[in-house]
Amino acid sequence: MSKFKKRKKGIPAVNTAALPDIVFMLLFFFMVTTTMRETSLQIEAPSLPSATEVKKLEHKSLVSTIYIGKAKDTKYGVGYNKIQLNDKIASADQVPAFIINARTKVAENEIPFMTTSIKADKQSSVGTIIDIRLKLRDVNALKVSYSTNTGTDIK
Amino acid sequence: MARRETPEINAGSMADIAFLLLIFFLVTTTMNVDSGISKKLSEKPPADYVPPVIKERNIFEVNINRNNELLVEGERMDVKEIKDAAVKFIDNGGGEGKLVDGVSTGPCDYCKGEKSSTSSDHPNKAIISVQSDRGTEYGTYIIVQNELLRAYTELRNALCKERYGMSYIELENLYKDDKNNLELKKKVEDIKTAYPQIISDAEPTSAN
Numbered sequence: 001m002s003k004f005k006k007r008k009k010g011i012p013a014v015n016t017a018a019l020p021d022i023v024f025m026l027l028f029f030f031m032v033t034t035t036m037r038e039t040s041l042q043i044e045a046p047s048l049p050s051a052t053e054v055k056k057l058e059h060k061s062l063v064s065t066i067y068i069g070k071a072k073d074t075k076y077g078v079g080y081n082k083i084q085l086n087d088k089i090a091s092a093d094q095v096p097a098f099i100i101n102a103r104t105k106v107a108e109n110e111i112p113f114m115t116t117s118i119k120a121d122k123q124s125s126v127g128t129i130i131d132i133r134l135k136l137r138d139v140n141a142l143k144v145s146y147s148t149n150t151g152t153d154i155k
Numbered sequence: 156m157a158r159r160e161t162p163e164i165n166a167g168s169m170a171d172i173a174f175l176l177l178i179f180f181l182v183t184t185t186m187n188v189d190s191g192i193s194k195k196l197s198e199k200p201p202a203d204y205v206p207p208v209i210k211e212r213n214i215f216e217v218n219i220n221r222n223n224e225l226l227v228e229g230e231r232m233d234v235k236e237i238k239d240a241a242v243k244f245i246d247n248g249g250g251e252g253k254l255v256d257g258v259s260t261g262p263c264d265y266c267k268g269e270k271s272s273t274s275s276d277h278p279n280k281a282i283i284s285v286q287s288d289r290g291t292e293y294g295t296y297i298i299v300q301n302e303l304l305r306a307y308t309e310l311r312n313a314l315c316k317e318r319y320g321m322s323y324i325e326l327e328n329l330y331k332d333d334k335n336n337l338e339l340k341k342k343v344e345d346i347k348t349a350y351p352q353i354i355s356d357a358e359p360t361s362a363n
Contacts, residue, residue, distance in 0.1 A: 016167060023173035030180060049297040053304035057189040065189075068293075117189055126219075126296045127289030130359050137199050146297060147191040 042084050043069040046121035050151035057145055062113055064102040065147075066095070068120035068128055080123040083132065092128070095135040119147040192300055197355070213275050215244045215283045219299060221290035221361070234298055241283060241306035243268060245350065250276030265314055265349060278310070278350045286357035303354055310350045318345070 046069040057063050067084040076082055076089050083090050085098040103111055116136055120129060136144065200206075217237070218226040225232045227240055248266025251259050263277045275281035283303055287296055311323040319326060323346055330339040 016170060020169035020173050023170055023177060027173060027177045027180070030177070049294040051192050051297055051301040051304075053192060053301055053308055054190040055193045057191065057193075060189075063189065115193070117191060120293050122292065122294030122297075124293040125289060126287045126291040126293055127359060129293060129296070130289065130356075133196060133356075137196050140198070142196040142198065143193065144196055145189075145191040145193045146300070147189055148297060148301075150190065 042089050043067055043071050043082055046119050048149050049122045051148040063115050063117050065117045068124045080121050081128040092131040092135050096139040099139050099141045115143040115145050116141055117145045117147050213280045217285045219287040219291045221288040223292050223295040238302045238306045241303050244274055245278050245281045247274035252277035253280050283354045284357050288360045307352050311346050315346050
């Protein structure tokens with residue numbers, strides 16, 4: 001009996017059994033709210049060129065992205081000059097429609113601040129970029145950003 | 156002695172495991188901020204537009220051919236040298252500046268260049284024209300654009316240090332944090348007008 005009597009009861013430990021629940025809830029919250037890239041890439045992820053004089057693109061809702069690179073599906077042909085608008089491989093002629101569609105999603109007074117981000121592979125040719133640029137000029141989408149990594153390519 | 160109950164599984168370290176997971180996800184999630192070289196395209200000219208006549212000395216011609224080789228002002232050049240060549244051209248200051256509201260801005264009093272009579276008159280008149288081939292690699296094109304922008308940044312930084320005691324980048328960051336500060340805005344505008352970035356893209360060569 002003495003064995004039991006000796007045991008002193010200190011302050012009982014705080015019950016932490018619910019802590020994992022709280023943390024798991026946090027974890028699930030973050031997992032659910034993290035949005036993945038909305039458009040799936042139809043081209044191979046372009047290896048972007050690097051530059052030092054870069055500006056960050058602010059206001060994500062005002063940015064429309066055009067991808068240029070090599071198509072994943074060979075039925076579109078090979079070469080690094082395939083253009084992807086939204087979810088489809090397209091041609092430069094479809095760029096104005098793409099921009100006009102993007103414009104319907106933003107407020108009227110914000111249209112002049114819309115930027116087109118061109119994510120092109122290093123190995124794409126300038127001709128493709130120029131075609132797109134001319135089309136952008138036609139619809140008065142004058143702000144362009146050539147997406148790059150930060151760093152330098154000069155060896 | 157009474158039979159012992161099965162002891163409860165110790166769940167104390169469960170929290171640690173969950174935290175570890177949480178932190179792992181927090182750290183590995185990259186918010187990829189899109190950054191790039193921003194450019195403003197020129198507006199579409201009207202059909203009857205006659206381009207203004209620009210003196211040859213005020214144009215810095217850069218050609219990139221389909222083999223990604225550079226021709227700058229008629230000479231072959233390496234990518235590494237183009238920045239210094241551009242700085243030299245922009246900062247030459249060999250003549251009068253352009254007319255603003257009918258008044259000449261006068262000779263460039265902040266230029267450190269050689270004041271040669273065969274190079275640009277004034278930074279606000281100096282035009283860099285990049286002509287590339289349709290077959291030029293995009294990577295090379297961006298490198299050249301970047302080098303030209305670096306030339307401007309270098310000049311702006313130097314002038315800004317001289318006038319306001321800090322580099323242009325620092326000044327711009329200050330302004331970004333405090334958009335309503337008119338004094339800072341004036342300073343930024345001042346440097347911008349002193350060295351305006353005039354990089355134009357000429358029609359590409361070869362239609363194929």
